């Protein structure tokens with residue numbers, strides 16, 4: 001496994017923002033992942049796992065860490081009876097395809113979440129009333145000390161939250177699914193995707209939801225829309241005209257532009273509704289919000 005230096009993170013994030021990672025590796029097995037983590041520990045370097053970078057904003061100056069993106073067998077998916085076993089780096093689209101081919105339902109909600117099995121554990125990703133917590137059985141977690149299986153209880157999943165600490169990498173995930181006909185799965189997925197297309201910017205560079213939905217009758221997007229922020233722009237970062245809880249990279253947006261937009265959005269939501277919006281997007285590389 002090669003360890004590359006100064007790999008540009010903009011290439012690994014859906015929003016296309018981010019400077020270089022001090023070191024970058026694509027481990028293809030648990031043994032390679034353990035080796036990479038030991039390499040980082042030996043140098044006192046923190047470790048960051050990146051999935052498809054679909055909920056990440058990385059600093060323009062880069063990240064002083066070893067960034068790992070799981071590949072090879074750590075990005076593969078198989079089924080065993082009604083259990084879907086996904087490598088931590090397996091894209092949700094691949095896992096959904098495998099589940100459907102095996103006649104297994106329960107993962108359809110993930111069709112709208114452009115991340116990986118491991119990133120989904122970290123974020124307890126969810127949509128359309130389903131989330132990782134609802135189907136996850138256990139996850140193989142690797143850190144500098146070695147690897148261990150963690151149960152659903154140990155992972156303590158709740159709304160966009162897990163107990164995973166920085167440096168803990170999810171290498172494999174097991175999901176309990178249920179028997180469902182392929183054409184029913186297809187129909188549900190088509191319906192969810194059409195709904196997404198109608199309400200969210202699906203063909204723009206974004207990092208997904210900027211803020212978590214607050215305890216309020218309006219969701220974060222509705223609050224920000226009511227603040228008149230749709231289309232508001234700083235540099236090349238734009239609050240999506242389609243859905244105000246998304247920031248689009250309209251050209252060569254910088255992380256600082258996105259952060260400035262986030263600050264303005266939070267300020268306005270507080271001023272007009274008394275709501276303090278909590279960040280959902282994960283920040284990398286010393287960004288503060």
Ligand SMILES: Cc1cc2nc3c(=O)[nH]c(=O)nc-3n(C[C@H](O)[C@H](O)[C@H](O)COP(=O)(O)OP(=O)(O)OC[C@H]3O[C@@H](n4cnc5c(N)ncnc54)[C@H](O)[C@@H]3O)c2cc1C
Nearest residue numbers: 051052053054055088115116118119122125126127170208
């Ligand atoms: C258009 C769009 C729509 C979206 N819609 C939804 C939605 O409906 N619901 C929803 O929940 N999210 C949504 N998201 C956000 C995002 O897709 C999810 O949070 C997803 O689960 C992130 O997965 P990822 O693999 O891309 O993780 P990344 O964005 O790469 O990383 C996110 C966090 O997870 C950590 N991480 C990644 N991989 C691992 C691993 N293997 N082990 C440990 N930690 C890891 C990272 O360090 C980081 O802290 C959307 C994003 C976009 C761009």
